[in-house]
Structure formats: structure tokens, C-alpha cells
Amino acid sequence: MPQQLSIAIAGAGLVGRLLSWRLLRLGHKVQLFDDGDPQHSRSAAHTAAAMISPLSEVVVSERSIYDMGVSSLAIWPRWLEELNVSAPTPVHYAAPGSLVVAHPADMAELEQFYADLRFHLGADNNARWLERRDLYDMEPDIAGQFDRALYLPDEAYLDNRHLLARLLEEIQALGGACFAHHPVNFMPEATLGEQALEGFDCIFDCRGMGARQSQKDLRGVRGEVLWAQTDEVQLRHPVRLMHPRYKLYIVPKPGNRFIIGATEIESQDRSPVSVQSMLELCSALYTLNPAFAEARILELDANLRPSYWHNLPLIEHERVPSAGAKAQNIVRINGLYRHGYLLAPTLVEDVLARLPDFTHPQTDTV
Ligand SMILES: Cc1cc2nc3c(=O)[nH]c(=O)nc-3n(C[C@H](O)[C@H](O)[C@H](O)COP(=O)(O)OP(=O)(O)OC[C@H]3O[C@@H](n4cnc5c(N)ncnc54)[C@H](O)[C@@H]3O)c2cc1C
Structure with missing residues (x-):
């Protein structure tokens, strides 16, 4: 050694x-x-x-973030296997890819997202358009709301x-x-x-x-999240909702829980989530599937992302x-x-x- x-x-x-x-x-x-x-x-x-999510992030980042992300995607399963060997319950990790959706009135946002993806990665970017029927096969509980979706393979999430x-x-x-x-x-x-x-x-x-x-050159970028739980909606993939005012993401977690986030605010403020943010998060969630109206709010949290x-x-x-x-x-x-x-x-x-x-x-x- x-x-x-x-x-x-x-x-x-x-x-x-x-x-x-x-x-x-x-x-x-x-x-x-x-x-x-x-x-x-x-x-x-x-x-x-x-x-x-290297593909989703390349749209708003440098190419190097994508390359490092692809490399991390190969490391995580190996490390989690090592961590899980003696764990009473394994740490949940899934790599089903993710979905990007927009309501029909906001379709231009989704098309721009795809254009940005092509700009950064070229035509060979692995993203795939899904029509409503394909979306239904992949994620039936949200298919009713959207005409089209973009499927990004090779994306993962963990607990x-x-x-x-x-x-x-x-x-x-x-x-x-x-x-x-x-x-x-x-x-x-x-x-x-x-x-x-x-x-x-x-x-x-x-x-x-x-x-x-x-x-002193380090700054905080505030993010706010809401945790909700419901048995009424099942999701297998992280979903990003494109909207002119906010970009919402929802990630399924074990125990029929979901984490929903949207905001990215240039601020050092770590105070609790505002009423306006909570209303935006909840209403965007509701538009994914009205059954989310019965979900129970488990937690609201805000924190700062350390950034140069x-x-x-x-x-x-x-x-x-x-x-x-x-x-x-x-x-x-x-x-x-x-x-x-x-x-x-x-x-x-x-x-x-x-x-x-x-x-x-x-x-x-x-
Ligand atoms: C809302 C939100 C959503 C996010 N979603 C994602 C996502 O989906 N995917 C993704 O890749 N990233 C995501 N991130 C970013 C990710 O959480 C951060 O990039 C990451 O946690 C940074 O890791 P870190 O170890 O540098 O800092 P942290 O995880 O913040 O850890 C810093 C630690 O240092 C400790 N500490 C502070 N001061 C001292 C001191 N003086 N002495 C000793 N200890 C100290 C703190 O208590 C803390 O435990 C998200 C962040 C936020 C806020």
C-alpha cells in the first residue's frame, strides 16, 4: 500500500x-x-x-460540465454498489433518463430547449421526441396534459x-x-x-x-424546494416543465414522495420559502396532474448553491x-x-x- x-x-x-x-x-x-x-x-x-443530468444541464452550462457529468454517471453505480454491500437497505439510484415537457401554449420553450441542446452537442445528442402515445407508455400519469415531450436518456437520480x-x-x-x-x-x-x-x-x-x-468570490444561488407525498400519482422519471416564467423540476423519491423545485435566485438569503414560491411550485405541480392536489406537503426547504x-x-x-x-x-x-x-x-x-x-x-x- x-x-x-x-x-x-x-x-x-x-x-x-x-x-x-x-x-x-x-x-x-x-x-x-x-x-x-x-x-x-x-x-x-x-x-x-x-x-x-448531464444533457439537461449542458443547455445552461459549459461543455466541460457535460463531460464531467457523463464521467460521474459511470462512477455512481460502482460506488453505490460498494456502499450498499453492507447496507440494511440500499441507497436508491435509478438511471431511467428524464423527460422535458411543456404545455401546448408554451411549446416554444421546449423547442428552444431542444435547439440549445443541439447547439451544444450537435445533432448526435441522444434526445428523442415523444408523441403523446409514447409518453403514455413511458409516464402514463402525466401523458394527458402534454402533446409532446423530449426524452433525455442517460440521466439518473438518487436518494x-x-x-x-x-x-x-x-x-x-x-x-x-x-x-x-x-x-x-x-x-x-x-x-x-x-x-x-x-x-x-x-x-x-x-x-x-x-x-x-x-x-469573497464565492456566491450563493438560492434554491427552494417542496417535498410532497401522494399515492395518487406514479412517476418513474424526473420531469422538467418548461414555462416562460419558471422552470420546474419534479423528482420521484422512495415512499411515493416527490421533490419539486423551480427557483434559482441570485441571493445570499437562506430564509424560509416565500408564499409566492410555494404557490408557484404547487400550481405547476397541479398542472402536471390535478391528482397532485391531494398530495400532502411534507417539507419546504431553501438553501444556497455554492458558486463562483x-x-x-x-x-x-x-x-x-x-x-x-x-x-x-x-x-x-x-x-x-x-x-x-x-x-x-x-x-x-x-x-x-x-x-x-x-x-x-x-x-x-x-
Ligand atoms: C435547491 C437545490 C437543489 C439542488 N439540486 C441539485 C441536483 O438536482 N443535482 C445536482 O447535481 N446538484 C444539485 N444541487 C447542488 C448541490 O447540492 C451542491 O452543489 C452540493 O451540495 C455542494 O457540495 P459541497 O460539499 O461543496 O457543499 P455542501 O453540500 O453545502 O456542504 C458543505 C458542508 O460544510 C459545512 N461547513 C460550513 N462551514 C463550515 C466550517 N467553518 N467548518 C466546518 N464545516 C463547515 C456545512 O455544515 C456543510 O455540511 C442543488 C442545490 C440546491 C440548494
């Missing part, structure tokens, strides 16, 4: 947990610090809908809250030490309270929006002089924006491949 490294990770959100787990599996020693309680996480990862809980269990089972209510600060030296974090070969800053104090100005993720390595005996190797992983589940496996694999560089005395930014 290569040299065993001693690693500290600040932030037990999506990136912090995945990275801890993979490092432990490679035989390294890991201490994971979170400023909150990872059992009741306030991370963006906890709020997210957890769609893994993120179960995944986060399972990762924590596995980290602890592999001997990782998890510390709740332990905020790490980077000024730029990494400290716990007044104490420098000493004795680590590498310190990863995976604090998401928590890094904003030391990284270009909406691309960054991995930055810096060697920082420390009050302790030796300099700290600090690696910041942030800016996953609305693509955490889409990108995290690929980014984590990249970080692992570069671990020898990160623990080597040199400065590097990518």
Missing part, C-alpha cells in the same frame, strides 16, 4: 463525505469536521434534488438523504473520526478555534458556502505557512453550484489522483 496519509476535512456535506469515504477506503487516516450536526445536515447536499446518512455510517465503520459542531476557519491557515490544525499531511476545505468568509462567477468548480492547492511546526497543505474544493451530484464523483477521483502533488511542497491552482 502507498504511504498512509493523515488527512483533515472541513465540511461534511457532499464533497467532504465522498472524499472522506474514498480516502478511508484507500487506507488513509481521516478526521472530518463540520460546524453543524452531520446527522441533521444543513448542507446544500441535504436540500438538493440529486438529479444527475440523496439516504446517501448522506449511509456515507456517514461507512466513514465511521472504516475508522474515520467525525466531529460535529467543530467549525474550521481558514485565515488562510486552517484553525479549530485558536488552534492551528497540526500534524496533517493535507487539509481539505469542503465547506461549500461556509467558505465565503475567506473566499463562472459557475464552474475549482480545486485549488496552496501551501500555507503555519504557526505550528510545518506548513499546511490546503486544498479547496468548491463552486459545485447546481451540479454537486453531477460532478462530485469525477472531482473526487481527480483529487485522489493528485494526492501525491497535494502532499508535495509546491503551490498549484487549477
Whole structure:
């Protein structure tokens, strides 16, 4: 086995947990610090809908997001198989593709979506138009509302809250030490309270929006979601509804639950969901199938997506002089924006491949 490294990770959100787990599996020693309680996480990862949708996202992103997303789609099933080996119930993951729909009056929105897809990926983009009859075969409970739909194969979704809980269990089972209510600060030296974090070969800053104090170029992009439950509607695919004012998505979750989200607001505001947003989410849901009127609202949640100005993720390595005996190797992983589940496996694999560089005395930014 290569040299065993001693690693500290600040932030037990999506990136912090995945990275801890993979490092432990490679035989390294890991201490994971979170400023909150990872059992009741306030991370963006906890709020997210957890769609893994490279085709849908290429329409509003750089081509590199698509390429990394395709690579993540190949990694997720492998990782989940490993995670599920000793799990009492497996973490739900499905890759049925997704549907993009628009009501007849908004058809121009859907056509523009397809035009954008072709612009980014060319004619060879795998998307397929469905007429009402095909839609009925695929998703009968919404077919009555739409004349046409766009089917995007090779898209997936997972049960993120179960995944986060399972990762924590596995980290602890592999001997990782998890510390709740332990905020790490980077000024730029990494400290716990007044104490420098000493004795680590590498310190990863995976604090998401928590890094904003030391990284002024990080911004929050607010998202609001509603959880609903009903036995009256069955969905197998994530569905995106194109509308001139809002783009709604609905993702099925185990237990006849659905997560519905729409808004993307440039704001640092993490206050609860507004009445207007809730009305928009509910009415859009109702237009997918009126039977949603009887659904029970389980939860409303709002959170911030950690984003840089270009909406691309960054991995930055810096060697920082420390009050302790030796300099700290600090690696910041942030800016996953609305693509955490889409990108995290690929980014984590990249970080692992570069671990020898990160623990080597040199400065590097990518
Ligand atoms: C409404 C919404 C919907 C989304 N839907 C999707 C989707 O469908 N698909 C997709 O791919 N992505 C989606 N995302 C994006 C995804 O959730 C994020 O990109 C991802 O969670 C970012 O991961 P992270 O680990 O960087 O940050 P987070 O998951 O936010 O984790 C950061 C962690 O750091 C901790 N922390 C903060 N400060 C400190 C400190 N000082 N010391 C120690 N710990 C600290 C926090 O408590 C938190 O646990 C969505 C996000 C939102 C808000």
C-alpha cells in the first residue's frame, strides 16, 4: 500500500463525505469536521434534488460540465454498489433518463430547449421526441396534459438523504473520526478555534458556502424546494416543465414522495420559502396532474448553491505557512453550484489522483 496519509476535512456535506469515504477506503487516516450536526445536515447536499443530468444541464452550462457529468454517471453505480454491500437497505439510484415537457401554449420553450441542446452537442445528442402515445407508455400519469415531450436518456437520480446518512455510517465503520459542531476557519491557515490544525499531511476545505468568509468570490444561488407525498400519482422519471416564467423540476423519491423545485435566485438569503414560491411550485405541480392536489406537503426547504462567477468548480492547492511546526497543505474544493451530484464523483477521483502533488511542497491552482 502507498504511504498512509493523515488527512483533515472541513465540511461534511457532499464533497467532504465522498472524499472522506474514498480516502478511508484507500487506507488513509481521516478526521472530518463540520460546524453543524452531520446527522441533521444543513448542507446544500441535504436540500438538493440529486438529479444527475448531464444533457439537461449542458443547455445552461459549459461543455466541460457535460463531460464531467457523463464521467460521474459511470462512477455512481460502482460506488453505490460498494456502499450498499453492507447496507440494511440500499441507497436508491435509478438511471431511467428524464423527460422535458411543456404545455401546448408554451411549446416554444421546449423547442428552444431542444435547439440549445443541439447547439451544444450537435445533432448526435441522444434526445428523442415523444408523441403523446409514447409518453403514455413511458409516464402514463402525466401523458394527458402534454402533446409532446423530449426524452433525455442517460440521466439518473438518487436518494440523496439516504446517501448522506449511509456515507456517514461507512466513514465511521472504516475508522474515520467525525466531529460535529467543530467549525474550521481558514485565515488562510486552517484553525479549530485558536488552534492551528497540526500534524496533517493535507487539509481539505469542503465547506461549500461556509467558505465565503475567506473566499469573497464565492456566491450563493438560492434554491427552494417542496417535498410532497401522494399515492395518487406514479412517476418513474424526473420531469422538467418548461414555462416562460419558471422552470420546474419534479423528482420521484422512495415512499411515493416527490421533490419539486423551480427557483434559482441570485441571493445570499437562506430564509424560509416565500408564499409566492410555494404557490408557484404547487400550481405547476397541479398542472402536471390535478391528482397532485391531494398530495400532502411534507417539507419546504431553501438553501444556497455554492458558486463562483463562472459557475464552474475549482480545486485549488496552496501551501500555507503555519504557526505550528510545518506548513499546511490546503486544498479547496468548491463552486459545485447546481451540479454537486453531477460532478462530485469525477472531482473526487481527480483529487485522489493528485494526492501525491497535494502532499508535495509546491503551490498549484487549477
Ligand atoms: C435547491 C437545490 C437543489 C439542488 N439540486 C441539485 C441536483 O438536482 N443535482 C445536482 O447535481 N446538484 C444539485 N444541487 C447542488 C448541490 O447540492 C451542491 O452543489 C452540493 O451540495 C455542494 O457540495 P459541497 O460539499 O461543496 O457543499 P455542501 O453540500 O453545502 O456542504 C458543505 C458542508 O460544510 C459545512 N461547513 C460550513 N462551514 C463550515 C466550517 N467553518 N467548518 C466546518 N464545516 C463547515 C456545512 O455544515 C456543510 O455540511 C442543488 C442545490 C440546491 C440548494
